[in-house]
Amino acid sequence: MTLYDTAGPASLSRAEIADLTAQVAGPVVLPDDAGYQDECATFNLMTPVRPAVAVGATSAADVQAAVRFAAGRDLPVAVLATGHQVVRSAEGAVLLNMSRMNAVHVDPTRNLARVEGGVRWRQVLPETDKYGLAPASGSSPTVGVVGYHLGGGLSPVLGRMHGYAADHVQALEIVTADGELRQVTPSSEPDLFWALRGGKSNFGVVTALEFALFPLKHFYGGGLFFAGEYAAKVLHTWRNWVVGLPPEMTSSIAFLRRPPRPEMPEPLRGTFVMHVRFSSLQPQEEAERLLAPIREIAPTVMDTITELPYSMAGKVHMDPPNPVPWVERAAALRDFPREAADALLAAVGPDSGARLVLVEIRALGGALERPPAVPNAVAGRSVRWQVVGLGAGSPDQIPVFQEQLKNVVDAVAPWAQNEMYANLLTAGQGTTPEELRAIYGHERYDRLAAIKKRYDPRNLFRMNHNITPA
Template sequence: MIIDSADLDALTAEVAGPVLTPGDEGYEEETAAWNQAVPQHPAVVVGATGVADVQAAVRFAEARNLPIAVLATGHGALIPSDGALLINLRRLDGIVIDAAARTATVGGGAVVQSLVEKAAAAGLAPIVGSNVTVGVVGLTLGGGLSPVLGRTYGFAADHVRSVEIVTPDGEKRHVDATAFPDLFWALRGGKGNFGVVTALTIDLFPVTRLYGGGLYYAGEDATEVLAAFRRLLANTPREFTTSVAFLRLPPVPELPEPLRGRLSVHVRIAYLGSAEDGEALVADLRAAAPPVVDTVAEMPYTAIGSIHAEPVRPVPGYGIATLLSDFPAEAADRLVDAAGPGSGTSISLIEIRQLGGAMAEAPATPDAVGNRAAPFQFFAGTDGEPGMAESIHPRLAEMMGALASWDTGRRSVNFMEVFDVAPEVVATGYDPEAYERLTQIKHRYDPKNLFRINQNISDVAAA
């Protein structure tokens, strides 16, 4: 798609931020995503500095029938944006805490760790995911599965008070339970399908500390560790969340020596109760095998990123995920066979997350988040350069296939990666009636399906 240069000049004059096309200085930086596996080469990128820039960019694209892609951090930049107009929101990173109302209002490009720190200064905490370099809005629009607060309070999307959005017609709208209630329902779970969210007001919770961290074991102890992990699952109150991962970490000096260049099994712990009660809950796990690294201790909420200890620097990578109906002893055995020592796999991360608790319950204000009954999520992810999707996918799919007997065939929208954006897969992220309703709302607000470079609600024919 070549854009007329006079048109571009008009857009550049209207927008305060940069407007760049391929070959321009700064284009690579403006289009760079955290996940570098799917390089972004839009026809034009607009570095928005405020709502007016977003409106100008959306109107420009709408008038020319250009698909619109949205980039905040690029953790979920999964689909090529070739030929599209890409709106980079990283400059919209404002965060305002209202301690009395227990809310935060964040800009469309605000990042999790900044929000966590600002909220902590007021003695409060947001519902966020495992990785603290992710964008707050992208996380929340896709549901927002928290491995710390989710089982106690629900999904991040369940706790949105209001949304400021530029809809595909270029209008700025304030959306809440009474203004555009259909859109309010759809936005909370419907991901990036309905426009550019320029601000989000969310609930904060009176949480400042927890008992949490990671217990790392030698890969050879996988069977005993998974047995203890399963015993723990039977005893966990909803204030307690755990997950387990098979990690194959690189031999780099930044990592603790016992984890370098070998297989380890990582049990993640987050408990909002006292350290004393937490220690009692974890005692059996600690005794199951000798941990090679044990970071589970009293910690401030601001340190939650250390629980999963995921990479914070940009990496190219591919992942696959599905929701499980159960994780019985037989599933644990299959996982050890497929991912444990002697399996021969080189996949760097294979994890089982515990869900349930408040995430399994309907929120006070209904939203589009689906598949709430699923008790576990499987995820497998591995490093991979651009262009390796086709060679990596069979390996990840084979790993997922090891747990096929417990695979519900349903997915979490936020964990639908590059392999999972076909319409029939996206539909599995929602309950069937909710998906039907989403398609109707999509048709109402985005009849040309301009916002389709995402987990697309796509019963609308592409323009």
């Protein structure tokens, strides 16, 4: 089974490319041109893209020109900001590389940030930190800010206190399939504003995004690492403990198998450990009081919990800072009882023989369950737990990883639900209209499909978890 759905090859003449090149300030490259591989590079090395032509956008005007070029030839448009979440290989498409659009502006008087379409969190956090402000950013500083918000945005520090990042978007600029640049707010285009926040990249190319910031300079957090022999005790203790945390505190737990590579911290190199991730907006004394039951489980292999500037929030999860090849699967759970934990231990625990580098269980709840002040299309607010599995290695290992990821999903299937958080979807997951309808729920999906028909009736933006026009 292929990881991608293809659009078929598109043949573009040099004359057509010369015409497009004359309209944009950024580079325009074909598959045989120098620079094509760099323009198409993804963060997930297991998901390459192979468009008919790649355009390095430098402005909204470049994006408009490229979208009009594609629309005039009935070619699909693919958007690449960071390449963390690639669904299709973009064959036959016009690819827009947004990485050059990386301006960040912070307005401390209104607690707002405005970013261009290619900005990553690592470019935002130092700027907001200057003013003692924090966005509802994710676990990895290399993730793209726009794509993160379009899929919901789940912060491992601020999410349970303030909800999904998409709930705090104030305005967007987007180039739609007709090539128009639209200013989208709750009052200017209410339906599109609703759909963009949760509906992913189905409605156009977002060239700028404005979102709220929260007063926060530091938090208390990090990770506790336990030897794999304690996996069952750690998982069951954590499962009972985490449900009693206040919304100011967030925790997840991960089965980690770290390769014996020099870049790995010495205590973790080549080992299997249980990683309890933790963050607290409350004072250290209160956080440590609540952490006591976890610290008492067993001696730690490594302890990174300390006071951290919010700009260093990536230290909680310690996601890879450089591109790596991986495949993943995810599931959304209504509940995570003892039986589910035991099933997961059988699938990926110390005696399972599993080779997955990570299987994480996230405890949600708090503000993530509440509807936002301005409604949006974010799905899965009823989800209480998320399970994410990841296999990383060479392409020849994909079949093994896929089988073991299936084992993980099957293990928790009795407690799973269809509706889930869109940013967890991967290639091959949620790629048919029927699957997406289940993931979004019928009413939400029908509204998204109707809005899609209004703004993208020919489905130009289909190199994604595609919502087809109604």
